[in-house]
Amino acid sequence: MNLHPQDFLLFVDVLRRESGLVLDPGQEYLLKSRLMPVADRHGVDNLEGIAREIRMGSPDMLRDVVEAMSTHETSFFRDLLPFRQLQDKVLPALMRTRDDKALRIWSAGCASGQEAYSLAMLLHDMGIAHQGWKYDILATDISHQVLEKAKAARYTAFEAQRGVPAPTLLRHFTRMDEQWAVKPHIRDAVKFRQLNLLDGAGHLGRFDLILCRNVLIYFDAATRLSVLSDLRSCLNRDGVLLLGAAETPPAEAAGLKLLDGVMGGYVRGGGE
Amino acid sequence: MMKTCLIVDDSSIVRRLASKLLEEIGFECTQAEDGQQALDACKVKMPDVMLLDWNMPVMNGIDCLKTLRAFPGGEDIKIIFCSTHSEMAQIQEALEAGADEYIMKPFDRDILKTKFRQVGVL
Numbered sequence: 001m002n003l004h005p006q007d008f009l010l011f012v013d014v015l016r017r018e019s020g021l022v023l024d025p026g027q028e029y030l031l032k033s034r035l036m037p038v039a040d041r042h043g044v045d046n047l048e049g050i051a052r053e054i055r056m057g058s059p060d061m062l063r064d065v066v067e068a069m070s071t072h073e074t075s076f077f078r079d080l081l082p083f084r085q086l087q088d089k090v091l092p093a094l095m096r097t098r099d100d101k102a103l104r105i106w107s108a109g110c111a112s113g114q115e116a117y118s119l120a121m122l123l124h125d126m127g128i129a130h131q132g133w134k135y136d137i138l139a140t141d142i143s144h145q146v147l148e149k150a151k152a153a154r155y156t157a158f159e160a161q162r163g164v165p166a167p168t169l170l171r172h173f174t175r176m177d178e179q180w181a182v183k184p185h186i187r188d189a190v191k192f193r194q195l196n197l198l199d200g201a202g203h204l205g206r207f208d209l210i211l212c213r214n215v216l217i218y219f220d221a222a223t224r225l226s227v228l229s230d231l232r233s234c235l236n237r238d239g240v241l242l243l244g245a246a247e248t249p250p251a252e253a254a255g256l257k258l259l260d261g262v263m264g265g266y267v268r269g270g271g272e
Numbered sequence: 273m274m275k276t277c278l279i280v281d282d283s284s285i286v287r288r289l290a291s292k293l294l295e296e297i298g299f300e301c302t303q304a305e306d307g308q309q310a311l312d313a314c315k316v317k318m319p320d321v322m323l324l325d326w327n328m329p330v331m332n333g334i335d336c337l338k339t340l341r342a343f344p345g346g347e348d349i350k351i352i353f354c355s356t357h358s359e360m361a362q363i364q365e366a367l368e369a370g371a372d373e374y375i376m377k378p379f380d381r382d383i384l385k386t387k388f389r390q391v392g393v394l
């Protein structure tokens with residue numbers, strides 16, 4: 001059965017408004033493959049039924065549609081290089097300028113938590129706590145479902161191996177049944193919280209380091225710019241924003257400039 | 273020059289799969305069916321990296337690993353264990369015997385890629 005054009009437009013509108021996701025004409029197949037399980041769960045027959053419930057204002061349906069349409073793909077130490085750069089360049093530079101020996105870090109669009117736990121493992125293994133440093137890692141996502149998984153901190157062997165080196169696995173995970181559980185000393189270093197980046201983030205305060213990788217790429221140009229500007233205003237004066245290496249954001253328009261020698265790294269540009 | 277990988281596993285299915293995936297990511301692959309065959313192959317030509325199974329007839333992976341590390345030039349080769357054993361104690365044992373990385377079977381292309389990158393041959 002084909003999707004009515006007005007229903008397709010409803011999904012396009014709702015997704016753009018709720019999560020910033022851009023859906024292009026011709027992506028009906030994506031809607032179908034991702035939303036049919038939602039239809040089943042809610043006991044409606046098809047996408048038309050989903051559209052009807054959204055029009056009637058069902059918040060549960062809306063939430064499930066937004067979740068089902070997002071891409072939550074992630075892995076531990078994803079792309080490797082960014083984490084090496086954090087360890088070798090970004091973190092040492094930040095630590096040189098902070099007399100209070102405190103770092104605030106934010107993983108924005110954290111999906112199932114691998115990025116945030118990778119940061120926690122990195123900081124732990126750098127041993128900076130022994131030098132008197134304190135750090136907070138906040139991790140946020142729009143999706144309740146992925147946050148539940150993130151908080152549970154249990155991963156399949158498949159997920160764990162996609163990024164965690166074997167010695168790190170032995171140090172920071174334990175095996176539980178068929179899964180690998182992040183040990184408490186790493187798990188407790190990360191706080192998870194639900195947050196839609198379209199709603200602004202000023203209330204979170206300022207950060208020394210923000211990772212927002214592979215999130216903006218799903219947004220349209222206007223949304224990308226406004227979220228990027230928000231991220232900028234959450235940066236401490238010399239704080240660093242790290243985007244995915246292949247992303248081409250409107251950095252200058254958002255008041256950011258490239259950080260030399262760090263792929264995907266940005267700092268606040270001139271002006272306030 | 274293409275990097276070389278010696279795939280050591282008594283299962284021809286695993287050897288074929290690993291070899292296909294590794295060739296796709298740019299390795300030249302050779303194969304051995306047990307630890308002894310692997311050592312013989314290394315005496316002729318040392319590969320850059322070895323994907324090494326644990327349980328095999330004739331000579332198992334751990335014994336092969338220990339013997340190989342004592343060879344001239346055997347310190348330099350990167351060794352990635354690849355086994356169905358997935359207890360922490362077993363992973364520990366392999367690392368202590370001199371493995372650089374450890375893959376729990378089953379694996380896929382992503383996992384191979386990450387592990388090969390982590391040991392620095394990719």
Ligand SMILES: C[S@@+](CC[C@H](N)C(=O)[O-])C[C@H]1O[C@@H](n2cnc3c(N)ncnc32)[C@H](O)[C@@H]1O
Pocket residue numbers: 018019020021070071072073074075078108109110111112115140141142143146195196197198212213214215
């Ligand atoms: C592809 S994952 C990236 C995960 C991780 N940052 C990484 O690079 O591996 C993108 C995540 O962004 C989240 N996301 C999408 N739109 C969002 C929004 N408007 N606000 C907050 N998170 C959002 C999705 O739920 C998803 O978990």
